[in-house]
Amino acid sequence: MSTPRRVPVRSGLFDDDAGDVVLLGARCRTCGRPQFPRSATCPYCSSVDVEPVRLAGVGTLWGWTTVHTAPPGYDGPVPFGFGVVELSAGLRVITRLEIGDGAALQFGQPMQAAIVALHTDHDGDTVVTYSFAPTP
Amino acid sequence: MSTDVRVAGVGIHPFGRFPDLTVTELGIAAVRAALDEAGDPRFDAAFCGTAYAGVAAGHKVLSAIGRTGIPIVDVEAGCASGAAALMLAAGAIRAGQYDTVLVFGIEKMPKGIIRSTFFEPWREAAGLAATPAYFALRAQRLQREANVTKEQLAQVVVKNRRHGVHNPDAMFRRETTVEEVLGSRLVCEPLHLFMLCSPNEGAAAVVLRRAADAASDAVRLDAAVLRSHLPGSVLGEATPMSGVEDDDIPPPSTLAARDAYAAAGVGPTDLDVVECQDTDAARELLSYEELGLCERGEQGRLLEEGTTALGGRLPVNPSGGLLSKGEPLGASALGQVVELTRQLRGTADARQIEGARVGLAHTVGRGANASVTIVSR
Numbered sequence: 402m403s404t405p406r407r408v409p410v411r412s413g414l415f416d417d418d419a420g421d422v423v424l425l426g427a428r429c430r431t432c433g434r435p436q437f438p439r440s441a442t443c444p445y446c447s448s449v450d451v452e453p454v455r456l457a458g459v460g461t462l463w464g465w466t467t468v469h470t471a472p473p474g475y476d477g478p479v480p481f482g483f484g485v486v487e488l489s490a491g492l493r494v495i496t497r498l499e500i501g502d503g504a505a506l507q508f509g510q511p512m513q514a515a516i517v518a519l520h521t522d523h524d525g526d527t528v529v530t531y532s533f534a535p536t537p
Numbered sequence: 538m539s540t541d542v543r544v545a546g547v548g549i550h551p552f553g554r555f556p557d558l559t560v561t562e563l564g565i566a567a568v569r570a571a572l573d574e575a576g577d578p579r580f581d582a583a584f585c586g587t588a589y590a591g592v593a594a595g596h597k598v599l600s601a602i603g604r605t606g607i608p609i610v611d612v613e614a615g616c617a618s619g620a621a622a623l624m625l626a627a628g629a630i631r632a633g634q635y636d637t638v639l640v641f642g643i644e645k646m647p648k649g650i651i652r653s654t655f656f657e658p659w660r661e662a663a664g665l666a667a668t669p670a671y672f673a674l675r676a677q678r679l680q681r682e683a684n685v686t687k688e689q690l691a692q693v694v695v696k697n698r699r700h701g702v703h704n705p706d707a708m709f710r711r712e713t714t715v716e717e718v719l720g721s722r723l724v725c726e727p728l729h730l731f732m733l734c735s736p737n738e739g740a741a742a743v744v745l746r747r748a749a750d751a752a753s754d755a756v757r758l759d760a761a762v763l764r765s766h767l768p769g770s771v772l773g774e775a776t777p778m779s780g781v782e783d784d785d786i787p788p789p790s791t792l793a794a795r796d797a798y799a800a801a802g803v804g805p806t807d808l809d810v811v812e813c814q815d816t817d818a819a820r821e822l823l824s825y826e827e828l829g830l831c832e833r834g835e836q837g838r839l840l841e842e843g844t845t846a847l848g849g850r851l852p853v854n855p856s857g858g859l860l861s862k863g864e865p866l867g868a869s870a871l872g873q874v875v876e877l878t879r880q881l882r883g884t885a886d887a888r889q890i891e892g893a894r895v896g897l898a899h900t901v902g903r904g905a906n907a908s909v910t911i912v913s914r
Contacts, residue, residue, distance in 0.1 A: 410659045410662050410663045411657075411659035411663075414659075426779075434769075434781055435779075435781070436779065437778060437779040438778055438779075444768050444777075445768050445769065445781075463771075464674040464677055464678060464772070465674075465677070466670050466673040466674055466677065466725040466726050466727075467725060467726055468664060468667045468669075468670050468725055469723065469724065469725070470724070471664075472661065472664065472666055472667035472668070472670075473649075473652035473661060473666070474652070474656075474658060474661025474662060474666060475661055475662060475663075475664045475666075475667075476662070477662075477663075477664055481664055483664065483665070483667060483670040483674075483725070484674060485674060485771055485772070487782065491781060491782045492779050492780070492781065492782075493771040493779060493780045493781070493782065494771075494778065494779045495665055495771065495777075495778050495779065496665075497663065497664055497665070503726065508681065519662060519663060519664070520662070528662065530663045
């Protein structure tokens with residue numbers, strides 16, 4: 402039996418090849434606004450002059466809650482944290498959170514990205530995604 | 538002065554769970570009731586709002602009662618589907634295309650968290666399509682930015698459920714208490730089960746007619762506005778994966794309200810009754826500021842002083858709201874218009890607001906879509 406591989410829940414979403422987790426976003430060369438996930442068009446000004454950017458996986462906590470029941474189409478563990486992290490690039494990103502019951506959290510506290518397992522797919526591979534955890 | 542559009546008749550099938558009835562049968566009941574009220578059963582076109590009833594769902598309702606041949610358009614705009622149908626119908630009458638238009642909304646929702654093709658499969662797999670979690674995050678920001686307390690979230694439920702006791706078309710007709718709401722299962726902090734409306738089943742119908750004479754005492758449709766979102770709000774109803782650091786992006790409900798007030802020639806202080814989107818308890822309080830009923834931070838006081846309860850200066854959701862009625866997406870906006878019409882006619886029985894003359898209905902949801910409808914008499 403082969404060793405399970407890690408496969409991203411969606412390609413082109415994040416990267417941790419160099420050790421640090423980065424989110425794969427883009428910035429519009431026309432209006433300057435950032436976006437995540439990366440697309441070929443600017444959702445603000447409709448420009449197609451969009452450049453890829455690697456968004457550092459560090460930010461501050463902007464909102465959080467805990468999901469107790471598996472939502473439709475989800476086969477991962479529950480409960481899990483869910484919230485918004487504000488990146489230094491000026492972007493607020495929807496993300497999973499590694500926060501336990503969330504009781505000790507505060508607005509604005511430093512957070513850093515991590516890669517977490519979601520579920521095992523039909524090939525026996527581990528499906529992973531990005532998440533954020535409080536900076537130790 | 539633009540063409541007067543009047544509400545010639547309204548009808549509703551109660552909102553709830555009806556395992557023995559098809560969505561077509563729910564629609565037939567509401568449509569027949571509205572056409573009966575309208576007197577003259579003829580109409581020139583029909584617009585049907587629905588999100589889950591499938592292909593040509595409106596056609597199936599009108600086929601069953603032999604009222605086809607006219608143009609029938611099925612309309613989907615998430616929680617605002619019925620309001621989108623109303624906007625198209627009113628616009629067509631004002632443009633001179635039709636004299637009488639039947640507008641109806643029908644829905645039979647699956648139970649539990651609403652699954653939507655709106656989200657890509659990877660987002661569901663990552664756990665990032667959890668709709669109540671978005672509501673919870675919005676509630677948390679409202680607590681932080683508008684000083685709303687968790688107890689006030691529970692008080693919204695208590696208020697609306699108290700109203701719903703008097704509405705025979707509502708799903709939940711039993712009063713509740715702050716303690717019971719806060720003791721119900723925690724769904725996503727700060728939202729407990731009783732603070733979330735139930736997706737359910739139902740139908741509502743409205744017959745719109747060009748006013749034959751200005752002296753008509755029928756309820757007048759002054760504005761039927763639909764707007765979508767502007768980009769950038771991370772917790773907006775468009776549910777993007779990211780947003781920008783800008784807290785001044787007007788939400789779609791505000792865009793719709795501004796347009797509707799301008800079209801109707803009224804402002805928030807002219808309103809006597811409001812039916813607003815209370816998908817969750819925080820959503821109602823957010824709607825207060827988005828519709829201009831109060832400034833940000835005042836909604837908790839408005840609620841606690843009883844301003845928005847029956848008997849207060851501006852009752853909100855006298856029907857019991859979605860928290861009492863449940864939310865059949867395609868029908869909910871028209872259900873609000875049914876309630877406002879009854880309030881303005883003075884036929885709302887135990888939930889009647891004395892002397893109500895101007896009413897506003899509001900929906901907002903996936904898309905994002907937001908609607909604001911204003912009626913007067």
